[in-house]
Amino acid sequence: MPTEPLPTFPPGFRWGVATASYQIEGAVAEDGRGPSIWDTFCATPGKVADGDTGDVACDHYHRWEDDLDLMQRLGVQAYRFSVAWPRVIPDGTGAVNARGLDFYDRLVDGLLARGIEPYATLYHWDLPQPLQDAGGWPWRGIVEPFVAYADAVTRRLGDRVRGYATLNEPWCSAHLGYGFGEHAPGLRDLAQALQASHHLLLAHGAALPAMRANAPAARHGIVLNLYPTFPASDAPADAAAARRFDGFFNRWYLDPLLRGRYPDDMWAAYGADAPAVEDGDLEVIARPLDFLGVNYYSRSIVAADPGPQGLSMAPPPADAERTEMGWEVYPQGLTELLVRLDRDYDLPPVFITENGAAYPDAPGADGRVDDADRVRYLERHVAALADALGQGVDVRGYFAWSLMDNFEWSHGYAKRFGLVHVDYATQARTPKRSARWYADFIARQPAVAAEAPA
Numbered sequence: 001m002p003t004e005p006l007p008t009f010p011p012g013f014r015w016g017v018a019t020a021s022y023q024i025e026g027a028v029a030e031d032g033r034g035p036s037i038w039d040t041f042c043a044t045p046g047k048v049a050d051g052d053t054g055d056v057a058c059d060h061y062h063r064w065e066d067d068l069d070l071m072q073r074l075g076v077q078a079y080r081f082s083v084a085w086p087r088v089i090p091d092g093t094g095a096v097n098a099r100g101l102d103f104y105d106r107l108v109d110g111l112l113a114r115g116i117e118p119y120a121t122l123y124h125w126d127l128p129q130p131l132q133d134a135g136g137w138p139w140r141g142i143v144e145p146f147v148a149y150a151d152a153v154t155r156r157l158g159d160r161v162r163g164y165a166t167l168n169e170p171w172c173s174a175h176l177g178y179g180f181g182e183h184a185p186g187l188r189d190l191a192q193a194l195q196a197s198h199h200l201l202l203a204h205g206a207a208l209p210a211m212r213a214n215a216p217a218a219r220h221g222i223v224l225n226l227y228p229t230f231p232a233s234d235a236p237a238d239a240a241a242a243r244r245f246d247g248f249f250n251r252w253y254l255d256p257l258l259r260g261r262y263p264d265d266m267w268a269a270y271g272a273d274a275p276a277v278e279d280g281d282l283e284v285i286a287r288p289l290d291f292l293g294v295n296y297y298s299r300s301i302v303a304a305d306p307g308p309q310g311l312s313m314a315p316p317p318a319d320a321e322r323t324e325m326g327w328e329v330y331p332q333g334l335t336e337l338l339v340r341l342d343r344d345y346d347l348p349p350v351f352i353t354e355n356g357a358a359y360p361d362a363p364g365a366d367g368r369v370d371d372a373d374r375v376r377y378l379e380r381h382v383a384a385l386a387d388a389l390g391q392g393v394d395v396r397g398y399f400a401w402s403l404m405d406n407f408e409w410s411h412g413y414a415k416r417f418g419l420v421h422v423d424y425a426t427q428a429r430t431p432k433r434s435a436r437w438y439a440d441f442i443a444r445q446p447a448v449a450a451e452a453p454a
């Protein structure tokens with residue numbers, strides 16, 4: 001039962017769930033799929049907890065119909081999934097693999113047949129390995145293959161997909177992948193990370209015209225992970241450190257996309273590490289968006305630090321509630337973030353494309369998964385979202401992360417974000433209490449109204 005009065009949202013607001021290809025599909029060697037950087041990373045000892053891999057994951061590639069039935073039973077109105085580039089163009093460039101596209105074609109039709117709107121992300125981190133071998137995201141030559149890939153997917157799926165996001169969380173692709181070595185391909189070089197960030201944004205903008213031509217009635221946008229950032233104290237040095245972290249994490253992506261320039265303070269701070277940018281790149285990056293996808297999990301608290309970075313992450317307050325990832329539960333940050341975005345930018349409509357939490361869920365003796373913590377997390381974030389709408393922010397939908405427990409990148413299967421529990425030995429799906437809560441919440445919202453084209 002809900003523990004707080006549930007806000008209601010405008011008719012037409014979409015309630016969905018999200019997943020990503022490598023995290024759920026498995027079937028890494030089927031129907032012509034080529035290797036991705038995550039296959040390589042997982043095969044490298046010490047990179048992923050417990051040596052876990054995405055080889056089988058949730059076996060969604062084979063169980064997708066059951067998974068769609070499950071979504072339908074929960075009453076979700078929209079499903080955000082990602083397309084695996086190595087299924088569609090296994091070598092990264094060149095021939096399109098029809099069997100790879102067939103899978104997403106069936107998935108999209110299956111969603112539509114169940115009354116669920118498809119939202120597709122084109123790149124959620126599974127880069128074809130041959131493109132990494134050619135230089136990866138720090139290599140400018142990657143832009144054209146991405147455009148060709150985006151063209152192939154949108155040409156085939158067209159307007160049956162309601163919304164296309166080019167990229168998921170380019171900060172993670174660039175910095176976790178090329179700067180901190182925590183994600184594939186596991187490099188540690190700030191200059192490479194920044195060059196990758198530029199080419200990710202450039203590829204995003206370069207792909208938009210083909211995507212719009214192929215799917216004129218769909219919405220086209222990008223998904224960013226954003227963290228409201230706070231100084232650890234009133235000290236001016238902490239305020240300056242927080243501003244820099246905000247620049248590193250948030251403004252470095254928001255400003256070029258929504259203002260057509262990199263933030264001056266960050267450009268100066270990066271010095272020789274700043275990326276090579278060619279004339280016209282920023283015009284391409286700043287092409288109009290139909291939506292901005294915002295992934296929100298927590299906030300950052302930042303302190304000045306004498307170390308080489310000049311700043312460090314401060315711990316949350318001692319009494320702060322945390323998820324199993326160690327992330328502070330800070331629902332009001334969602335309101336603060338959205339209100340700030342609306343104030344600082346000429347903001348397109350927003351979708352919350354991810355929000356959720358990992359907890360150590362396990363079935364009880366009765367087989368049920370009583371994830372009361374996740375219910376509380378979702379209730380409070382949904383209330384915070386309602387506050388943002390109340391303050392005038394144009395938010396059109398919300399996707400819980402995630403439909404089901406899945407491969408949590410370098411944490412492997414140790415962290416469970418799902419509304420639905422997955423027993424990886426049997427692949428049994430068990431809706432947790434949070435899934436029942438979400439279904440009940442959605443059922444109480446105004447009926448979905450037919451929506452005018454974007």
Ligand code: IFM
Nearest residue numbers: 020169295354401408417
């Ligand atoms: O699982 C990830 C997802 O792939 C991207 N956003 C954050 C989630 C939780 O860490």
